[in-house]
Amino acid sequence: MKNTGWLGLIFVIAGGLFAQADNPPALFALREADLKRDVYALADVHFNGRRAGTLDELKAAAWIAEQYRTIGLKPLGDDGTYLQFFTLSRNQLSERSSIAINDTPLTIWKDVAVAQLAHVALNAPILYLGTAANVDLSTVEVAGRVVAMEANPKEFAAEKSLPKRRYAMSQQTKYGLPLLRRGAAAIIFINDAIGEDLWDYTVENGRPGTYALEGEANATVTATAPILWLRASAKALVQDGKATLKANLFVDHFPYPSANIVGKVAGTDPKLATEYVLYSGHIDADGVRNPINGETIYRGADDNATADAAMLACARALVAHPAKRSVLFLIHGAEERGLWGSRHFSAHPTVPIENIVAVLNGEMIGRNDPKVATLLGSTAPHKNSDALVAMALAANQEGPGFTLDSTWDSPTHVEGWYFRSDHLPYARLNVPSIMFTTVLHPDYHTPQDSAENIDYAKLTRMTEWMYRTGWKVANAPERPATNPDFKLER
Numbered sequence: 497m498k499n500t501g502w503l504g505l506i507f508v509i510a511g512g513l514f515a516q517a518d519n520p521p522a523l524f525a526l527r528e529a530d531l532k533r534d535v536y537a538l539a540d541v542h543f544n545g546r547r548a549g550t551l552d553e554l555k556a557a558a559w560i561a562e563q564y565r566t567i568g569l570k571p572l573g574d575d576g577t578y579l580q581f582f583t584l585s586r587n588q589l590s591e592r593s594s595i596a597i598n599d600t601p602l603t604i605w606k607d608v609a610v611a612q613l614a615h616v617a618l619n620a621p622i623l624y625l626g627t628a629a630n631v632d633l634s635t636v637e638v639a640g641r642v643v644a645m646e647a648n649p650k651e652f653a654a655e656k657s658l659p660k661r662r663y664a665m666s667q668q669t670k671y672g673l674p675l676l677r678r679g680a681a682a683i684i685f686i687n688d689a690i691g692e693d694l695w696d697y698t699v700e701n702g703r704p705g706t707y708a709l710e711g712e713a714n715a716t717v718t719a720t721a722p723i724l725w726l727r728a729s730a731k732a733l734v735q736d737g738k739a740t741l742k743a744n745l746f747v748d749h750f751p752y753p754s755a756n757i758v759g760k761v762a763g764t765d766p767k768l769a770t771e772y773v774l775y776s777g778h779i780d781a782d783g784v785r786n787p788i789n790g791e792t793i794y795r796g797a798d799d800n801a802t803a804d805a806a807m808l809a810c811a812r813a814l815v816a817h818p819a820k821r822s823v824l825f826l827i828h829g830a831e832e833r834g835l836w837g838s839r840h841f842s843a844h845p846t847v848p849i850e851n852i853v854a855v856l857n858g859e860m861i862g863r864n865d866p867k868v869a870t871l872l873g874s875t876a877p878h879k880n881s882d883a884l885v886a887m888a889l890a891a892n893q894e895g896p897g898f899t900l901d902s903t904w905d906s907p908t909h910v911e912g913w914y915f916r917s918d919h920l921p922y923a924r925l926n927v928p929s930i931m932f933t934t935v936l937h938p939d940y941h942t943p944q945d946s947a948e949n950i951d952y953a954k955l956t957r958m959t960e961w962m963y964r965t966g967w968k969v970a971n972a973p974e975r976p977a978t979n980p981d982f983k984l985e986r
C-alpha cells in the first residue's frame with residue numbers, strides 16, 4: 497500500500513516535470529495583479545490620454561522609464577537614459593486665419609472647420625454642385641475654382657471601425673482630393689444631417705493639425721488648397737450660385753517632442769548576446785478630444801496600456817532569468833499620429849538594426865472572446881518569417897492555447913490592420929516581425945477604452961504567449977530567417 501502510494505506520487509512528480517520541460521523558467525513573474533495595477537496606472541486620467549507630443553505623453557514615458565529602472569533593465573536611450581527623444585514637426589491652423597462667405601465672417605471651428613490645411617489667400621466665386629453623389633465630377637471644369645458640394649450620407653461606413661471619425665475624411669478622399677488634383681482652388685463640403693451630428697468629430701480631426709518627422713522631406717509642406725466643412729445652415733449662403741469665399745489661412749509650423757522608451761536585459765551567451773529580441777508597444781493614446789457619453793479623456797487602456805503592462809511583466813521575467821540573446825524593451829512614442837516612434841527608431845536604432853533578430857509587437861491585447869486571439873504577420877503576404885511564426889504558434893500551443901483568428905491578417909480585411917502598428921517599419925526593413933492582438937472592439941479610440949473594461953485573465957495569458965515566444969526566439973541556436981519572397985501588398 498505504502499509503496500504503491502509512493503510510486504504513484506513519484507509518477508505524479510515525474511509527469512509534472514515532463515509536462516513542464518518546455519516551459520520558460522520565469523512564468524511565475526507574470527502576475528495578473530501586476531498587469532492590472534500597471535494598466536490602471538497608465539490609463540488613469542492623471543495622464544490625460546497620453547497624446548503624442550504633449551507633456552502628458554512625456555509624463556507617461558517617464559513613468560515607464562521609472563518602471564524599467566525598478567525592474568532592473570539597462571538603459572539604451574540617449575546619453576545613458578531610457579529615453580530616445582525625437583522631434584515631430586507639426587502644422588496647425590494659425591489663429592490669425594479668417595474665413596468669410598459673402599463678406600459674412602464665419603467663426604472657425606464653430607461655423608466652419610478646416611479639414612485640410614493650406615497657406616492661401618482666396619477671394620473667389622463659389623461653384624455650387626449640389627450633392628456630391630449626384631454629380632459626375634469628372635465633367636466639371638474645376639481648375640482655379642472654389643467648389644462646394646453637399647456631403648453624401650451614403651459615405652457613413654458602419655461596417656468599419658470609427659465610422660463617426662471617418663465620415664468626413666472618407667468624403668474628402670473620395671470627392672475632394674480628386675478635384676484638388678485637377679486644380680480646384682478649394683473644396684467646401686456642406687454638412688448633411690449626419691455631418692451635423694458628427695460636427696465635433698470633424699472639428700477634432702482638423703484642429704490639432706498634422707504631424708510628420710522633423711527632417712523628413714515633407715515635414716513642413718502643406719497642401720496648396722484647403723478643404724473646408726460648413727454647417728448645414730450655410731447651404732442657403734452658397735446654393736444660389738452667386739456666393740463668394742474670402743479665406744486668409746495661415747499655417748503655423750513648430751517642433752513637437754516625443755520619445756521612445758528603451759531598455760534591455762543582456763543575454764547570457766557571450767556570442768548570442770550581441771543579438772536582440774525586440775518587444776514593442778506604444779505609450780501614446782488619443783489625449784483629450786470631443787466628448788463621448790459625457791467623457792473627454794481617451795484613456796487608451798486596451799490601446800495600448802495592455803501591451804505596455806505585458807512588456808513590463810516580460811521584463812520582470814527576463815531579468816529574473818535572462819536568455820542567451822539580449823532582449824530589448826521598446827515602448828514607442830507617437831504611434832497614433834503615424835507610427836512616428838517606430839519609424840524613428842528603425843531609422844536611428846540604438847543597437848545595430850541587423851542585430852535585431854525579431855520584433856514582437858503587442859497592440860491591444862486585453863479584450864473580446866477570452867479564448868480567441870490573433871497573430872498578424874502569420875499569413876502571406878504579411879508573413880515575413882516562417883521560423884518566427886512557427887515559434888509563436890508553438891508557444892501558443894504549449895501555453896495559453898488560444899484559438900487563432902487569422903481573418904484579420906488577410907490583405908482583403910476591411911481594416912487593413914497589419915499596416916496600423918509599430919511592427920510595420922521593422923518588417924519593411926526585413927526584420928522578422930509579428931503582432932499579438934485581441935483586435936478591435938466598440939470602445940476602440942473612445943473614452944470608454946478604460947481599465948475596468950479589460951479582461952485581466954486574458955491579458956495574463958496574452959502576456960504568457962508573448963513571453964514564451966520571446967524566450968524561444970532568444971534561446972534558439974539560429975536566429976529566425978526572413979522569407980526571401982516577402983513582399984507586402986502596399
Ligand SMILES: [Zn+2]
Binds near residue numbers: 778800831859860
Ligand atoms: Zn494602438
